[in-house]
Amino acid sequence: MAGTGEGKKEEADYKRLHSFPLIRHTDMPEEMRVETMELCVTACEKFATNNESAAKMIKESMDKKFGSSWHVVIGEGFGFEVTHEVKNLLYMFFGGSLAVCVWKCS
Amino acid sequence: MPLTNSNRKASNVQKLPGLKSTKAASKKKDEEEGVDAGDVLDEWSHGKALIKPTDQLELTDAELKEEITRILTANNPHAPQNIVRYSFKERSYKLTSAVDQLAVHFVLEGGLLHQDSDEAQRLRAKDSLPEETTTVDTGAEVEEEKPETPATPVDDGGEAEEDRPDSVASKTNKKEPKLTNQFNFSERASQTLNNPLRERSCQTEPPPRNNFSATANQWEIYDAYVHELQKQEKNKEKQKSALSKKDEKSKKKMMLMETQGDDITKVGKAAKIFERMVNQNTLDDIAQDFKYFEDASDEFRDQEGTLLTLWKFQYDKAKRMTVTALCWNMKHQDLFAVGMGSYDFSKQGCGMLVFYSLKNSAFPEYLYPTSSGVLCLDIHEQHSYLVAAGFYDGCVAVYNLKEEGLEPVYKSTAKTGKHTDPVWQVRWQNDDMDNNHNFYSVSSDGRIVSWTLVKNELVFTDIITLILNGTVSEGPDGVQQPSIACGTSFDFHKQIDYLFLVGTEEGKIHKCSKNYSSQFLETYNAHSMAVDAVKWNHFHPQVFISCSSDWTVKIWDHTINSPMFIFDLNAVVGDVSWSPYSSTVFAAVTRDGTVHVFDLNINKYEAICQQQVVSKKKTRLTHIEFNPIYPIIIVGNDRGSVTSFKLSPNLRRTPKAKKGQELPKGPEVEIAKMEKLLSLLREPEPSTV
Numbered sequence: 166m167a168g169t170g171e172g173k174k175e176e177a178d179y180k181r182l183h184s185f186p187l188i189r190h191t192d193m194p195e196e197m198r199v200e201t202m203e204l205c206v207t208a209c210e211k212f213a214t215n216n217e218s219a220a221k222m223i224k225e226s227m228d229k230k231f232g233s234s235w236h237v238v239i240g241e242g243f244g245f246e247v248t249h250e251v252k253n254l255l256y257m258f259f260g261g262s263l264a265v266c267v268w269k270c271s
Numbered sequence: 272m273p274l275t276n277s278n279r280k281a282s283n284v285q286k287l288p289g290l291k292s293t294k295a296a297s298k299k300k301d302e303e304e305g306v307d308a309g310d311v312l313d314e315w316s317h318g319k320a321l322i323k324p325t326d327q328l329e330l331t332d333a334e335l336k337e338e339i340t341r342i343l344t345a346n347n348p349h350a351p352q353n354i355v356r357y358s359f360k361e362r363s364y365k366l367t368s369a370v371d372q373l374a375v376h377f378v379l380e381g382g383l384l385h386q387d388s389d390e391a392q393r394l395r396a397k398d399s400l401p402e403e404t405t406t407v408d409t410g411a412e413v414e415e416e417k418p419e420t421p422a423t424p425v426d427d428g429g430e431a432e433e434d435r436p437d438s439v440a441s442k443t444n445k446k447e448p449k450l451t452n453q454f455n456f457s458e459r460a461s462q463t464l465n466n467p468l469r470e471r472s473c474q475t476e477p478p479p480r481n482n483f484s485a486t487a488n489q490w491e492i493y494d495a496y497v498h499e500l501q502k503q504e505k506n507k508e509k510q511k512s513a514l515s516k517k518d519e520k521s522k523k524k525m526m527l528m529e530t531q532g533d534d535i536t537k538v539g540k541a542a543k544i545f546e547r548m549v550n551q552n553t554l555d556d557i558a559q560d561f562k563y564f565e566d567a568s569d570e571f572r573d574q575e576g577t578l579l580t581l582w583k584f585q586y587d588k589a590k591r592m593t594v595t596a597l598c599w600n601m602k603h604q605d606l607f608a609v610g611m612g613s614y615d616f617s618k619q620g621c622g623m624l625v626f627y628s629l630k631n632s633a634f635p636e637y638l639y640p641t642s643s644g645v646l647c648l649d650i651h652e653q654h655s656y657l658v659a660a661g662f663y664d665g666c667v668a669v670y671n672l673k674e675e676g677l678e679p680v681y682k683s684t685a686k687t688g689k690h691t692d693p694v695w696q697v698r699w700q701n702d703d704m705d706n707n708h709n710f711y712s713v714s715s716d717g718r719i720v721s722w723t724l725v726k727n728e729l730v731f732t733d734i735i736t737l738i739l740n741g742t743v744s745e746g747p748d749g750v751q752q753p754s755i756a757c758g759t760s761f762d763f764h765k766q767i768d769y770l771f772l773v774g775t776e777e778g779k780i781h782k783c784s785k786n787y788s789s790q791f792l793e794t795y796n797a798h799s800m801a802v803d804a805v806k807w808n809h810f811h812p813q814v815f816i817s818c819s820s821d822w823t824v825k826i827w828d829h830t831i832n833s834p835m836f837i838f839d840l841n842a843v844v845g846d847v848s849w850s851p852y853s854s855t856v857f858a859a860v861t862r863d864g865t866v867h868v869f870d871l872n873i874n875k876y877e878a879i880c881q882q883q884v885v886s887k888k889k890t891r892l893t894h895i896e897f898n899p900i901y902p903i904i905i906v907g908n909d910r911g912s913v914t915s916f917k918l919s920p921n922l923r924r925t926p927k928a929k930k931g932q933e934l935p936k937g938p939e940v941e942i943a944k945m946e947k948l949l950s951l952l953r954e955p956e957p958s959t960v
Binding site: 182183187189190192240241242243244245246247248249250251254256258261262263264266268270 | 478479480481482483484485486487488489492493495496499500
């Protein structure tokens, strides 16, 4: 019982500590980066259970804000190799288990 | 069937006249006579040929005579009876009663023409056929009949007949241009030149692209977060340790920053320092000269010295004004004030009060534009931020350099005893018994006024009114008024507080006391023209100097009524000034642009330096002033610029110290030096008298 309790506690700790957005790789300018990151956080929080909707929301917002042809991938595990326009890529982790990759390529 | 039969009959009737009668036709005629009885019919239908369809029923006469009754109604048996339409009005499907009952079984357009109609006429003209043929129907029906009727040869003949008129018509065609030749026509067309087409295209560089690849899975994400958290913790520890170290320093810095304020003044100060640095760099040679240059050639000259030009101070907006006053600041010896205005009665306008520092000759340190020309100014000796100024319009004002704003802190008005004529000189006095600052002013209106700064107003006291001795002018209403002398300059005795001298426009110098407002202690008939300046010697208490527009500079002992020395400088003398380092040295500027420096100890008759510093024609020198400690003089001219000069060693020579003998220094020596000179002059005087 104690072990499982501890495990739960650890998990909660992990969730709490690792809830912040962590940018793994980006070449965006400062302002754009902050905006995109906030957008991703908002979308992932809004559609916590539906990655597809979150990705759709991010893509549509990015299209509006920074011009068309944005692509978004959200998931817990995936590999990718993409071609993106320079200064238009953001790869971040969020919520301890999600990876979000946003890039532009028209 | 009967309907169609009758139709056919009708069409046959029409064709009859064009055909020749046959026997077969006559048989049919007999049959039909039974149906359509009538003599008239009989008459013309004898050549008729009935056409009978092959599948026609053969009926007996009895059958034929049988009457079959049939009622024809207007209803179409094939029309639908149950058409339903949606009615928007009643919002439901409704049976429509109106059904179209019309059914068309056969339509044939007739080809008949009335023989009098235009069309028939035309046809006739074209074909030029005899009138009998005009009723010929369309060719198609004629041909239909051909195989059955034996009249075909006749028809052929008709056709041949038709050909002939055709050829006739072709002859007649020449007369009728309406009908064109259908076979001999030429088509004409032309094409314009097509503009040559040119292809042009360009391509932009595609935006630069990059490839990026990564793999995201749970353990990678977890590792990244753990790594990041560790990093953050480390940073925090570092910051904490750094903070504790820097805490005190940063606090101090913060305090400093706060006290300095965050507005533009901070930048202003830095900019000021920078400006000075730049000027010091660009004018480095002048600064070096100022500090170190000593004219080596002086050693080979016996007595004469030279002036070395240093900085030139000029301000664009004051270019057209005359320098009317110069005054060094006693506390900050690199700072001096310049009064700008005009001496020309007809060219009065704005004035300006400008403060320059030797450290920055490019731009004034302070700047006060005034509505009237400045004629004189004086900086308070102890409180060097207080500056008194006198204006052409008779006002006096006090400026405070510490306060911001361009307006004076005190200014006299018509109510508070303003002068009615230009104020020619102002001079600060020691504070009075109540520790109020006060200064004196002299003006052309003959009054000498003491001004006291009390809290926020300027209180005036008339000290003396200059009266011309012996002359009396008549006022407008016959009252006799003593005519007034115009004061142009004055100076206060360095030691005797109440004693002062006043120079007038009439050329007289009065020795006055602050205590007697009605009379003069002494009057010297000094000059034949206006006295421009009168100044006590810095060291000797009895000696003063005066200069005038009558080209002369005179040195006086105030106890003696006649001048001790007279120097004629061959030009209007604008200003004269005693040197602060020697009792026997003074300098004067003349209007022809020359600076004269005298040392009575060296030469009692001639100047030891006469140097023209500006071009004679264009510029006039107006004022001169010695720096209180440095061996330099500043000279103002009527073009708004001030030039500084360094005095060469000969001009500030002190007796050479011999070995083992310490030369006494101080004011006593200077007094003795002057006294020695005076005694030389005094002695022969009684003998002559």
